[in-house]
Amino acid sequence: MKNSAVKTLAFRPEERNIFFHILTGCNLACRHCYINREQHGSEMVSREKMVEWLKLFYEPAKESNVIFLGGEPTMHPDLAFAVKKARELGYSSVTVDTNGYLFHNLLERISPDDAVLSFSLDGPDAEINDQIRGAGVFATCTANLKKAAALGFTTSLIYTVSRMNLEQLHRMPGLLAELGVNRFFIQVIGLRGKSAEDPENLQLTPEEWLRTVPPVAAQAAALGIPTIYPKVFLDKNEKFECAGRAAENFFIFPNGRVYRCPLCEDHPIHSLEIKDDELKKRAGLHEECFFELEIPEGCVMNRLLQAGNIPYGPDGAPLHRISCCLLKQGVGLEP
Numbered sequence: 214m215k216n217s218a219v220k221t222l223a224f225r226p227e228e229r230n231i232f233f234h235i236l237t238g239c240n241l242a243c244r245h246c247y248i249n250r251e252q253h254g255s256e257m258v259s260r261e262k263m264v265e266w267l268k269l270f271y272e273p274a275k276e277s278n279v280i281f282l283g284g285e286p287t288m289h290p291d292l293a294f295a296v297k298k299a300r301e302l303g304y305s306s307v308t309v310d311t312n313g314y315l316f317h318n319l320l321e322r323i324s325p326d327d328a329v330l331s332f333s334l335d336g337p338d339a340e341i342n343d344q345i346r347g348a349g350v351f352a353t354c355t356a357n358l359k360k361a362a363a364l365g366f367t368t369s370l371i372y373t374v375s376r377m378n379l380e381q382l383h384r385m386p387g388l389l390a391e392l393g394v395n396r397f398f399i400q401v402i403g404l405r406g407k408s409a410e411d412p413e414n415l416q417l418t419p420e421e422w423l424r425t426v427p428p429v430a431a432q433a434a435a436l437g438i439p440t441i442y443p444k445v446f447l448d449k450n451e452k453f454e455c456a457g458r459a460a461e462n463f464f465i466f467p468n469g470r471v472y473r474c475p476l477c478e479d480h481p482i483h484s485l486e487i488k489d490d491e492l493k494k495r496a497g498l499h500e501e502c503f504f505e506l507e508i509p510e511g512c513v514m515n516r517l518l519q520a521g522n523i524p525y526g527p528d529g530a531p532l533h534r535i536s537c538c539l540l541k542q543g544v545g546l547e548p
């Protein structure tokens with residue numbers, strides 16, 4: 214029987230997640246690209262540094278997971294080496310987040326036991342997807358996804374929901390089943406990079422999100438595809454928690470900046486930096502100062518970056534508390 218219960222995935226203190234941007238370059242130019250080269254540079258992390266930095270963040274006492282990101286991480290000629298190195302060092306899971314181009318023959322250089330492959334697609338057909346991600350992307354991404362699934366790789370698919378593709382989301386579960394995708398991640402459009410430039414035309418209202426996303430997630434779960442999506446709005450009695458305080462996530466960039474909160478990435482307020490292959494805490498005002506603040510709206514960074522999106526009642530209290538952007542819920546998951 215399919216598990217149709219929606220479960221909030223609480224932060225797990227025994228887990229450490231490393232989001233490792235090994236380069237910021239990309240072969241695509243998506244309309245909502247979240248990469249900010251002004252802040253994070255345009256270099257690639259060298260093969261040697263990748264090993265040193267993987268060692269630096271590996272915590273044997275915890276379940277350490279690494280997600281290789283870019284830009285497009287498969288453009289890095291040493292990605293296959295880094296995946297295998299992470300495994301050798303003891304990382305519990307390795308994921309590669311790709312736009313689907315799988316450069317440098319990745320499928321031939323790693324095995325299904327080495328890594329999960331997570332593909333990004335923003336529409337159920339070429340017409341919708343390619344107007345966001347570029348001409349020809351749908352065909353390439355779906356062909357490579359099928360190839361990976363046929364080789365036995367565990368695959369997932371990330372769909373970033375915005376005003377540009379919200380109404381097409383319901384067509385995704387059928388496509389995922391056809392492609393043999395193992396897990397579906399629905400992502401909310403961020404406030405970073407290009408998407409921060411045009412928030413009105415991209416960001417969803419709470420009503421649009423609640424009306425559309427949970428029912429589609431349930432639809433995918435009913436087809437046997439576990440689906441994970443951000444919580445976004447906390448229920449009345451739910452406790453607010455900031456991942457910066459309650460979890461161990463590290464967002465690493467090629468220029469050595471390390472953030473604990475992805476919403477801070479467009480600003481030079483990272484709390485940590487790697488210098489001479491050592492992780493150092495920065496002095497002065499940085500993201501951690503915000504993690505401590507308690508406000509009725511929930512997430513402080515969300516309040517600072519998009520105050521206009523929080524509706525207030527006649528008594529001046531916010532109608533919704535916004536959860537940490539890293540808090541997820543899932544449906545169709547193993548009990």
Ligand code: SF4
Pocket residue numbers: 239240241242243245246247248283284285312
């Ligand atoms: S969103 Fe990802 S795939 Fe698209 S341009 Fe940016 S880095 Fe490349």
Ligand code: SF4
Pocket residue numbers: 454455456457458473474475476503504512513514515536537538539
């Ligand atoms: S998104 Fe908000 S709640 Fe989550 S880590 Fe950042 S500041 Fe904290």
